[in-house]
Amino acid sequence: MPKNENLEFVSFDDYLAEQMTDPEFARAYARTQEQKQLLATLRNHRTQLHLTQQDIADKTGIKAQNISRLERGLSRPSLETITRYAQALGGSIVFQSQH
Structure with missing residues (x-):
């Protein structure tokens, strides 16, 4: 395999900044955050x-193992699951408009 001498290290921050110029990626990233x-x-x-x-x-x-997976971001919990978790803490899920 030929060696590419033009490869350079790109930091994650630089890579992320480049990807954020794509509106679809930016929306998906914002949802994940x-x-x-x-x-x-x-x-x-x-x-x-x-x-x-x-x-x-x-x-x-x-199940406790699913609570652990949820907290570590290893699963995509349903709204039902998140609501039950919030209620177990004495809270609720509330929509907040940013406009």
């Missing part, structure tokens, strides 16, 4: 309430 933020908020509230993943599992009927 919002989802990650929501899951982090749920996890943070759980820990502030001194609840374990097993506590949430017991309150929601969702």
Whole structure:
């Protein structure tokens, strides 16, 4: 295989900036970031309430291993699952317009 002498290192930030010029990519990235933020908020509230993943599992009927996967971003939870998790924390999911 011929060696390409023109290869250069591209940082993730530079790569991301380039990809963000694509409107479809930018929208998908924004959705992913919002989802990650929501899951982090749920996890943070759980820990502030001194609840374990097993506590949430017991309150929601969702397996503890699935709570773990949800919190780590390894699954795409349904709205039903997120709602049950929020309710187990004494909260709810609310739409907030940015306009």
